[in-house]
Amino acid sequence: FLFALNKSKNFVKLFHFGKNRSYSILSPKQIILNFVSACLTEEKAKEVFSPVKRIVRISPWPCSKNRLGPVLVLNSSGEDLENFLSLFGDVVKVDTMDQFISMQSGSCFMAPFYQALESITTWLESENIEREKASLFVGSLVNAFAVDAKLQGGNGFAKITEESQTPGGMNAQALEKLQSAGAFDALQGALTSLVERV
Secondary structure, eight states: OEEEEETTTTEEEEEOOOTTOOOTTOOTTEEEEEOOTTTOOHHHHHHHTTTOOEEEEEEEOGGGGGTOSEEEEESOOOHHHHHHHTTSSEEEEESSHHHHHHHHHHTTTHHHHHHHHHHHHHHHHHTTOOHHHHHHHHHHHHHHHHHHHHHTTTSOSHHHHHHTOOTTSHHHHHHHHHHHTTHHHHHHHHHHHHHHHO
16 A cells, blocks of 8 residues: 655545556645555656656654654655654655665664563573563663663764663673674674665
8 A cells, every 4th residue: 555645635545556556546746655665666656656746765664553763764755744754753864765775774673672672581581580570671671771762862872882881890791792792793794684685
């Protein structure tokens, strides 16, 4: 499915994307939001949705159902559209398709992230903590981390990494152990492999 935002009437229409569908109802005044990033190129989208001129590639994430997380936007058509998309998360605009692909690839630590939480949970179980308590604890802790992470804005995370550890402390030890094991190099390598795949 694809959405077209009709700015003049300020509403959203839903269109089914399929071979046998007629697109005669489309007009140059509408905006197509292209969710089908993996299989519908910019050129093909222009062909399929002619006479529409404004075709915007976007990528929301599953957390958008809770109005959380980023909504990645390429070829933004203006403030009205961005205000609409901001209902579903934080609008992050990029200028090129290469940037869009890199940002999408950068989001693909979602499954590894959850697996890391599961790994911590099962470790706590091995330390005689009941699974329910371990899961509630880890989820609450990570939620607090996430709030702090968002508050960093556009500053990156080097400063908060430093602030979250003390020399010779337990956090510093855990970080050093993971760095020595190449965990973060492996993470970047995995993300690079996704860009190369696309």
